[in-house]
Amino acid sequence: MENTGFETINLGHGSGGELTRNLLDKVIFNTFSNPFLDQKHDGAIVEVHSKIAISTDSFVITPIFFKGGNIGELAVNGTVNDVAMCGAIPKYLSLAFIIEEGLKMEEFEKIVASVKKAADESGVLIITGDTKVVERGKGDKIFINTTGFGQVHPKANISVHNIKTGDKILVNGFIAQHGMAIMSEREGLEFESDLVSDTTNLNFLVKDLLDAFGEKIKLFRDPTRGGLGTVLHEIANDISKGVFLKEIAIPLEKQVAAACEMLGLDPMYVANEGVFLVIVDPSIETEVLALMRNHEKGINAALIGEITQEHPNKVVMESLIGGKRIVSPLVGEQLPRIC
């Protein structure tokens, strides 16, 4: 990245004029240079020879820098993972910034560098984008929107409608890490911890699973906002079947469990960034688990439950002591308790 000569982003950087050009040339084009972006058209022209999966997401996180990452890599990994969850191989990303004037150039550059690193790691190219600047107070430092395009894996047939009674539910690793890492740095809630966000790309593990098991994989889903509980509830509703979970099987790291206890939060509803659920035919559960545990993104994978005919539309979890509870969807944001 070249020096822009500015310490902070100002309204002029979004004017479309010389300052915008300066910022794009020195920070954006420089960093992401590739044949598609270098055409510098209003949009990118690419060839596709298969079904494509498209997903878009906006990132508005506070704080923008947190332990384990920043909004930049989140914006890449989040969309890459959403495309991967469709059973696709992510190829291209669009990248749009809405910046609040006054953001430090240094911070912007750091975010752009993280976008680049995350894109490289997941094997996607940034092929088009946009940069807008809004007045101070009209945004929250920086918002990022990314749209991802991926080629659907030839062996993939991902749909909730393929799910049958008896199918098994697996998760690739520890839940609730991202949400608790962010919570530990929120104003007014700061507490000392080593919690780091789990933001990462999941597309390579997804590809390996599809290569090996094809359409015996029924569904991928990443439980980001709303957490595992909310996503499983959505699935149960979509297929009019039940979901049965065992609390003891759900991978929960000790420090995350402790932080959840302290703040009175239920890890089942805490956001994740590097976690996904996979629902598979029962004939392959052991092999799927073995493959996941052999992959760096699935070392702590676990079989957590199954699809049932009983209690349709509901998620029921067997508690550690053998009782049963409903896991209902999250209503609003989880809030700190009184005592």
Next chain:
Amino acid sequence: MKHLSEYRDFEATKKYLDEIHKITTREWNIMEICGGQTHSLVKNGILELLPEKVRMIHGPGCPVCVTPLNLIDKAIELLEKGVIVCSFGDMIRVPGSKKSLLEAKAVGGDLRILYSPLEAVSIAKQNPNKEVVFFAVGFETTAPANALSVLHAEKEGLNNYTILASHVLVPPAMEAILDDKLCTIDAFLAAGHVCAIMGMQEYYPLVEKYKIPMVVTGFEPLDLVQGIYMAVKQLEDGIYKLENQYSRVVKEHGNPAAIAVIKKVFEVGAREWRGIGEIPNSGYVIKEAYRKYDAEAKFNISHIKVPENPNCIAGEILRGIKKPNQCDQFGKACKPANPLGAPMVSSEGACAAYYHFSTHLTT
């Protein structure tokens, strides 16, 4: 975390559950006082593991639920006056007569969600030109920290910090429940964390007066099944006494330092309980010497009085007369996203516990 895994142990919990099944010969109604206990009972599926004859009645120990409606309206009025209102998270979704604190925030109110009232004192220090009010609700458990915030503000010489206090006390509420003609309660699980502050002394006279077994109980599954076992054992043996299941936390005389702080700032006085009405000597009011830290005295909001929603039976729920799923509105007109009353929205409310963790099993 060792403590948690130990007290959520399958085998240990099962041992007590088996014992409860073995010794129960008659029908018993046991009230757990604290909303945290209610949630743990429901969330861990303990209710269905108990013998049918042992019925748990859910008590009034949800601070959010018993906070009168008009206090929420008062906090909203303060927000609308431009005051920075600080609150624990539980309170902010509870509906006032027209809107909740969260809705008042959405239209521009400066509402801060905090974990500790001492943070509110820091906010007051950082904003010398603004008034800062802490919404100080809760039982004896939160009173020491709220009182301490007043002492800190005094020490800092702050003139822009006050508390909107609605502190209530457990023993008078237990008496009010026991004096009710409709009361069917045979034994109590007393609230572990309230007793951690206040100790056990105030409960002996209640046990004697009402000849009722009482077990100070914790919140983990093993705590609860052990507490229930101790209560059932007393009932089956035909005796009544005060026992302490939660001795790893609760001491006979409580926490003297915390009690001293409470006594410095607060005195016992009449308090209104949502759904129950005014109970004499049932809460803490700010002492005359600290009146300048009382938001009700400082701002002209004492006149705000609003009627409860007539369709909400929170009073009967809080007194254990009805269970949440016996309410006509439950899960229909009243849901967490659109609650008629506080027990449906508070994290410790019995209605919310039933809605989130258990009711769908039976509907």
